[in-house]
Amino acid sequence: MQIRRKAETPEKTEIRLKLYADELILSIDKTSCIKCDICSIVCPQNAIWVESSPDGIPDICIDPQLCVLCEVCSHFCPVSCIELKWNNTPKKILESQHALADFPEKISVDRRCCPEGCSPVIELDNRWCRRDRKWIENLHELCPKYCHHCLESCPRTVYTLLEDEIVFDTEQCLRCMTCTLFCEYGAIKIEPVFEG
Structure with a gap:
């Protein structure tokens, strides 16, 4: 069993993936997002992008069908506005297994x-x-x-x-x-x- 839902407000976007016993939640704080486009550059599925809205203000968008909740975007976000949780605990599997590159000293x-x-x-x-x-x-x-x-x-x-x-x-x-x-x-x- 797998249920995938997307909820969106002007301040926040959230994707929930409910499995039998576990739940993954990807949330994007749109008020903290600086629209730098780094998440779209690193996304292996091209599931997230920044686009201009009709009022000319850029907005961050995500396709819940393309997103595989891999945590790459949350790892590389420079302002930590993207958060991925596995059963209400931050999902850091790739980071803990050193599957993602360490950041060089800024x-x-x-x-x-x-x-x-x-x-x-x-x-x-x-x-x-x-x-x-x-x-x-x-x-x-x-x-x-x-x-x-x-x-x-x-x-x-x-x-x-x-x-x-x-x-x-x-x-x-x-x-x-x-x-x-x-x-x-x-x-x-x-x-x-x-x-x-």
């Missing part, structure tokens, strides 16, 4: 390339900036070597400031290359570069 930052800002002089309101050859306010953030271009340019929350040091969360990275365009010191490397 971001590497060579902190030796990043400049160190000058320390403020505690007792003064202003200080002399040797680089710009002018007086500036005695604030660490106003030092021209105090660079946060990666933090300011990232469209997601990959970079955060933690106690005067920038830390990065590779899980949030989409490999969009924006931070590398703004980093004037060449400290950031992103591999592999997403093209799509």
